[in-house]
Amino acid sequence: MSNETTVIGSRAGIDELEEFRTAALGHIEWIFDFFKTVREHPVTSRISPGELISTLPESAPESGEPLDCIFEDFKRQVFPSLTLWNHPRFFAYFAISSTPPSILAELLSAAMNVNAMLWKSSPGATELEQVTLAWLRQWLDLDDGFFGIIYDTASVGVMQAINAAREWTDPECRTRGMRTGLTVYVSEQTHSSSEKAAITLGFGQENVRRIAVDGDFRMRPELLRAAIKADIAAGKKPCCIVASVGSTSTSAVEPVREIADVAEEYGVWLHVDAAYGGCAAVLQEMRHIFDGVERAHSIIINPHKWLYVGFDCSVLYTRLPEIFRRASSLSGEYLKTDVDGQVVNYMDYGVQLGRRFRALKLWYVFRYYGREGVSAMLRESLRLAQLLKGLIESSDEFELVAPVPLSLVCFRHRGGDEFNRRLLAEVNASGKAFLSHTVVHDRFVLRFAIGNFQTSENDVLETWRLIRSAAERIASQGEFRNSSQ
Ligand SMILES: Cc1ncc(COP(=O)(O)O)c(C=O)c1O
Numbered sequence: 436m437s438n439e440t441t442v443i444g445s446r447a448g449i450d451e452l453e454e455f456r457t458a459a460l461g462h463i464e465w466i467f468d469f470f471k472t473v474r475e476h477p478v479t480s481r482i483s484p485g486e487l488i489s490t491l492p493e494s495a496p497e498s499g500e501p502l503d504c505i506f507e508d509f510k511r512q513v514f515p516s517l518t519l520w521n522h523p524r525f526f527a528y529f530a531i532s533s534t535p536p537s538i539l540a541e542l543l544s545a546a547m548n549v550n551a552m553l554w555k556s557s558p559g560a561t562e563l564e565q566v567t568l569a570w571l572r573q574w575l576d577l578d579d580g581f582f583g584i585i586y587d588t589a590s591v592g593v594m595q596a597i598n599a600a601r602e603w604t605d606p607e608c609r610t611r612g613m614r615t616g617l618t619v620y621v622s623e624q625t626h627s628s629s630e631k632a633a634i635t636l637g638f639g640q641e642n643v644r645r646i647a648v649d650g651d652f653r654m655r656p657e658l659l660r661a662a663i664k665a666d667i668a669a670g671k672k673p674c675c676i677v678a679s680v681g682s683t684s685t686s687a688v689e690p691v692r693e694i695a696d697v698a699e700e701y702g703v704w705l706h707v708d709a710a711y712g713g714c715a716a717v718l719q720e721m722r723h724i725f726d727g728v729e730r731a732h733s734i735i736i737n738p739h740k741w742l743y744v745g746f747d748c749s750v751l752y753t754r755l756p757e758i759f760r761r762a763s764s765l766s767g768e769y770l771k772t773d774v775d776g777q778v779v780n781y782m783d784y785g786v787q788l789g790r791r792f793r794a795l796k797l798w799y800v801f802r803y804y805g806r807e808g809v810s811a812m813l814r815e816s817l818r819l820a821q822l823l824k825g826l827i828e829s830s831d832e833f834e835l836v837a838p839v840p841l842s843l844v845c846f847r848h849r850g851g852d853e854f855n856r857r858l859l860a861e862v863n864a865s866g867k868a869f870l871s872h873t874v875v876h877d878r879f880v881l882r883f884a885i886g887n888f889q890t891s892e893n894d895v896l897e898t899w900r901l902i903r904s905a906a907e908r909i910a911s912q913g914e915f916r917n918s919s920q
Pocket residue numbers: 529587588589590591626628679681682683708709710711737749
């Protein structure tokens with residue numbers, strides 16, 4: 436039998452695939468143990484800046500090294516340098532999950548190394564993307580006029596959406612370049628990726644209007660209308676509005692139906708950033724957060740935020756895929772195929788040519804949990820957020836600072852900004868939980884985001900105890916003794 440498994444580049448005498456098999460089993464065992472013992476690990480990395488760099492060689496090795504030696508160094512050097520986003524007490528930013536089915540799909544995707552740029556470049560990757568995005572669309576009750584595309588992140592997706600809005604508003608841009616006067620509308624609470632996209636696309640920051648929000652941090656449609664009117668009167672051309680369903684800072688759900696009225700009245704593209712919040716719309720009882728979303732020209736939902744799919748995977752739906760194609764497609768001769776026109780070539784819907792096979796992990800996760808399993812996990816996060824909200828409301832020392840429509844709880848100690856800064860630092864330094872912060876109405880606020888698939892009621896209660904005891908300790912220290920009210 437010929438030795439077809441020997442690969443050029445392998446170390447002398449080593450059968451690379453046999454070594455891979457042994458090492459892979461060891462890696463999987465280690466991942467299993469990691470999940471079993473995850474709470475014993477600190478959530479946040481303890482290293483100081485530059486520490487990992489200083490322990491690693493300055494140059495790559497001349498000769499190859501055994502996989503088990505590399506793996507040992509991962510465990511000894513790299514693993515402790517990581518902040519564990521897949522930890523059940525990771526409550527910072529938006530808590531996310533890479534679940535077992537998602538991890539297995541990533542492994543297969545890495546092994547196949549498929550490029551989903553064209554249908555022809557690997558037909559199943561494109562078709563699985565079409566199938567899984569149709570499944571998700573049904574779960575969200577969006578009609579089948581919505582065409583789905585997977586991007587890596589919502590930041591890239593919103594750039595493509597604003598690019599499509601530009602094409603729709605002023606088709607000459609594609610050939611003649613950006614004309615001045617196109618404007619974009621976000622709220623004061625919209626994620627910075629929308630403004631960044633506008634900057635990148637050449638709109639100019641001075642053509643981005645940041646509409647003020649109401650007491651619940653939601654864009655005020657009457658101010659949006661006034662801004663658009665004023666821009667038209669000044670000779671500007673309103674191009675795109677971005678409304679949020681689940682804003683980053685406080686998870687505010689903006690009044691999309693009223694915003695859609697304004698968009699339609701003035702013929703402006705409406706993009707809905709539902710990167711985090713949209714995931715909850717899988718639940719029938721949460722469908723109200725999608726009120727009016729069906730009128731958007733484009734919508735983004737990140738399965739990598741709250742649909743149990745590992746990072747990265749962001750889905751964009753649009754009613755106008757042709758506009759995306761017009762805005763982005765430009766194909767070299769070598770990319771032409773004999774089935775163009777009959778199939779979807781996803782490279783035509785964005786700047787990216789090469790595309791990872793992300794649909795596989797959606798397929799694994801959706802099949803493994805089913806709608807019931809996904810819904811049960813979403814409901815549990817929502818329930819735990821309400822539980823925490825209740826605890827904060829019944830406490831004398833803490834106060835809620837925003838409504839809790841989803842699974843993010845924003846609160847603060849009554850001791851003032853410096854107190855809360857110290858509190859956050861102490862909690863995070865403990866390694867037992869990880870929270871993040873925001874600034875709301877000029878006040879420093881703690882964010883407690885719930886969404887990891889392993890987070891239990893006990894994780895939330897223990898962390899709440901941790902926060903309270905850290906607060907008591909700080910309050911007992913001299914400088915804060917009289918400032919806790
Ligand atoms: C509401 C919202 N939109 C967009 C983004 C950007 O997401 P991504 O990291 O996928 O670019 C975030 C990130 O947290 C977000 O919270």
